[in-house]
Amino acid sequence: MWGDVEREGMGWKEAETVRPITEWERDDGVTTIRMRERPDGTWMVRLDRLFQAPEGNLYRRKTLASREEALDLVEEWQHEYDHEAE
Numbered sequence: 001m002w003g004d005v006e007r008e009g010m011g012w013k014e015a016e017t018v019r020p021i022t023e024w025e026r027d028d029g030v031t032t033i034r035m036r037e038r039p040d041g042t043w044m045v046r047l048d049r050l051f052q053a054p055e056g057n058l059y060r061r062k063t064l065a066s067r068e069e070a071l072d073l074v075e076e077w078q079h080e081y082d083h084e085a086e
Helices: 067-080
Strands: 021-025 031-037 043-049 058-064
Touching: 031 067, 043 067, 058 067
Parallel strands: none
Antiparallel strands: 021 031, 031 043, 043 058
16 A cells, blocks of 8 residues: 655565454544464454553553454453443
């Protein structure tokens, strides 16, 4: 989409994503949970809450052995971080 970007220092290029990524966004738009399979077959789940969130910023990341474990963690984090803004 953006192509290669050249700036002083390191350059950036758009990376191709071979494996699918699933992302959930909280209704207020300031928190996301992302799940993806890593090249070694394990699964990574990360939660990212923006600085603008009423609760403040937060970043969590965990690697799990299976897709089922990853989905369980997604559900746990969705419940844990669901109603914080209320």
